[in-house]
Amino acid sequence: MSHALALLLLLLGRATAPPKPLAGYDEAVIERFAVEKECGLSAIQSDAVQKTVVSRLRARKIVAVIDRLDADGDELAKAPPAGGVRRMTVTATVIEFARGSRTARSIGIGAGATKLRVRFTIKDALSGAELFTTERLGRYSGRFNADGTNEAGFSAVACEVVDGLIADIEKNR
Numbered sequence: 532m533s534h535a536l537a538l539l540l541l542l543l544g545r546a547t548a549p550p551k552p553l554a555g556y557d558e559a560v561i562e563r564f565a566v567e568k569e570c571g572l573s574a575i576q577s578d579a580v581q582k583t584v585v586s587r588l589r590a591r592k593i594v595a596v597i598d599r600l601d602a603d604g605d606e607l608a609k610a611p612p613a614g615g616v617r618r619m620t621v622t623a624t625v626i627e628f629a630r631g632s633r634t635a636r637s638i639g640i641g642a643g644a645t646k647l648r649v650r651f652t653i654k655d656a657l658s659g660a661e662l663f664t665t666e667r668l669g670r671y672s673g674r675f676n677a678d679g680t681n682e683a684g685f686s687a688v689a690c691e692v693v694d695g696l697i698a699d700i701e702k703n704r
Contacts, residue, residue: 552662553653553703558618560597560608560656561585564649565624572628572647580625580649580689587693593700594619618656623649626666630685645671645684649692653700663703667695 561584564577578600585598598604612618627648646668653663669688 551703553619553700555617556594556619556662556704557616558595558597558612558656559588559653560604560618560620561588561599562620562622563599565622566628567624567626570625570628571630572625576628576685577625579685580647580692581623583689583693584621584623584696587690587697588700591697593697593704612656619662620654620656622652622654625649627668645669645688647685647688647692649696651696651699663699665696665699667692667699669695 561581564581566572566574566577581598581600585596585600588594588596597607599608601607625647627646629644629646648666648668650666651664652661654661669691671684671687671691
């Protein structure tokens with residue numbers, strides 16, 4: 532019995548972990564973000580979140596980034612990747628946005644928080660096969676922050692959402 536258990540443990544120890552879904556991808560095309568109608572986020576705000584994704588991904592140097600908002604981004608995205616380069620596309624849908632209220636935040640007890648929820652889907656650019664999906668929520672209460680403006684709240688939630696996306700990408704590479 533102990534020999535069988537030892538053999539089983541030996542075999543389990545040598546079992547390989549399943550491959551990570553984003554392993555081997557060198558480029559990411561960031562598609563224009565979509566916004567659900569009832570969410571109330573403007574196109575300018577949506578573009579600001581997308582620019583935050585692009586700038587933070589580029590700063591981390593995880594993958595080369597092609598932004599569809601850039602003037603040359605469409606052409607780069609349409610061109611096939613260089614030999615041996617694997618490309619993924621990142622699409623996002625803003626599914627919830629609450630602007631929040633600076634006045635309500637000053638009262639405390641969690642009132643007036645700015646919230647932003649975004650669903651990200653990452654697909655293989657060549658086959659279109661879905662590789663990974665994640666949903667990120669950013670929340671800003673800013674009660675004790677001197678700059679508790681709605682603009683500061685929006686910036687904070689956008690950064691929180693993007694940092695969560697980057698952590699998910701790194702975990703799955």
